[in-house]
Amino acid sequence: MMKRLVLVLSLSGATGAHADAVADVWKAKCTVCHGGDGKAQTKMGQKESIGDMSRPAWQQSRTDADIRKVIADGDPRNSKMKPFKDKLTPAQIDALVGYIRTMKAPTAP
Template sequence: MMKQCVLLLSLVLSPSALAETTADVWKAKCASCHGIDGKAQTKMGQKESIGDMSRPDWQQARTDADIRKVIADGDPRNSKMKPFKDKLTPAQIDALVGLIRTLKAPSAP
């Protein structure tokens, strides 16, 4: 029994488990509007004129704290972006901020 608990705990705390969980949260809570790639080329993304998170200007214009606040509290400029502070843990929100920072478009050669 103890070995099973240790194994389960090591899987839960491993970086790959966290990355998978973050990707799952993104797919479940964010991708329907923002798209898997953050480009917002979805029906809702286009309807609501959601910004392309992969664009360098989008990334540079927002601090991690700005992104965290919108995820937690919703977007005052877009009522469709609901707050997630009661649905996600602070750690999940931080992980989503990290994921959003990886959505950078490739640089032109």
Template sequence: MRSVLLLSLTLATAAQAADEAAAELWTAKCKSCHGPDGRAQTQMGKKESIVDISQPAWQQAQTDADIREVIADGSPRNKKMKAYKDKLTPEQIDSLVTYIRTLKKG
């Protein structure tokens, strides 16, 4: 029983660390345009007419693969959205996809 509890605590701690790393990555790479909440209510977000990715309709319309592709290859609609495939690991890109899914408006 004790080992199950320790394993649970270890997994919870690892998950929390991964969430924090994704949040830090968002802050470093994405927040300046997409904002802290994905609504793109930043100077650059407004200037570039960046879509509000917290909208339920956007969240439903985009697959994880779609989001991963834009992060990796850049946006075909907005050339200022740079490709990150040479700057981020696949694991970091996956963590951003997971983080983006938490930006849903409630």
């Protein structure tokens, strides 16, 4: 978890308070479905067949713009993923995109 926050800090140029805010937003808005680690091994994640954000294939198949759009506008393929554009600022959405990118599992050499 700490490595993720450090990486988010370095990617976003954020300070400690901002990194804490990103983690707090993730906890408050995302963990119910996506889990703390993005693997979606939650009751709702499994029920809705939510993808594992830590998988390299998931990460590679989505651009930052794709992720940002789903957070802002919701997912037309899954009505449970509601839009957050009226609940989060553009800066918070951008920070979440960076946070999601830190979830990528290392690939085998």
